[in-house]
Amino acid sequence: MKDGPEISIIAALIGDPARANILTALMSGKALTASELASEAGVTLQTASSHLSKLENASLIRVRKQGRHKYFTLGSEDVAHVLEALMGLAAGTGRLRTRPGPRDGAMRHARVCYNHLAGAMGTRMYDSLMVRDFLRHDGDMLHLTTSGQEFVAQLGLDLQSLPSPRTPLCRDCLDWSDRRSHLAGRLGRGLLAHFETLGWIRRVPDSRVIEYSKEGQKLFDRAFPIA
Structure with a gap:
């Protein structure tokens, strides 16, 4: 795509099965930990952390810190x-x-x-x-x-x-x-x-x-x- 927003990057992020499961789990509106999302995605915690980093960098999710813990939610209603x-x-x-x-x-x-x-x-x-x-x-x-x-x-x-x-x-x-x-x-x-x-x-x-x-x-x- 030569002009306009680069949708292929976002589509690729959402299209990965593990990341799709992570995003779907966050559709509940509830903030979840990396361990909980790893379980939802069926991957190891290390792999989930890598996926979460990519999703956060694209603003598809956001991180909320509470004490020593991190919780993840969808980036926005959009x-x-x-x-x-x-x-x-x-x-x-x-x-x-x-x-x-x-x-x-x-x-x-x-x-x-x-x-x-x-x-x-x-x-x-x-x-x-x-x-x-x-x-x-x-x-x-x-x-x-x-x-x-x-x-x-x-x-x-x-x-x-x-x-x-x-x-x-x-x-x-x-x-x-x-x-x-x-x-x-x-x-x-x-x-x-x-x-x-x-x-x-x-x-x-x-x-x-x-x-x-x-x-x-x-x-x-x-x-x-x-x-």
Whole structure:
């Protein structure tokens, strides 16, 4: 490629199987150690350290130090969007595991996509907000309407308290399993955290899977009805 960004370098970094497993593990939004990521990638700690160094140099991941320990997270929400889109592309072209894992069904139903809700429940929430004109597209931009702001306030979420003002409030993210949009951005992140605070959902340990409580599912269905 003669002009524009050099995508081949980033593509090569993501395309390595061990590094792909490392990045996918970080899609949970949880900070993980080098040892934990080595286990996820199925490589030795020394090999994992080499992969992590390359990913950090490319800003695909970042390191957080706490005392003597180092923890790794994805470099940004943009990295998460690219990974989710690549998963959707792989699924759409038939590049799936021959033997689905025991959590595949649960992952497709509801999961964490870095810091927001994904899977069938994520696309359902997005569709419900769009149909009721709480979310609206303005060209390529997605924004929360006045009625949408009122709805969010009724849910008990304070928009002014949402962190990272440099991140868009609302953003589309292509869901790899449904291959439709779910909600990202500060609002997507805030709603996921709010659902946890309310006790509607819980994250399954060592997984991206989200489980709804019986009452939480009922309240979610009431808040986000679909035709």
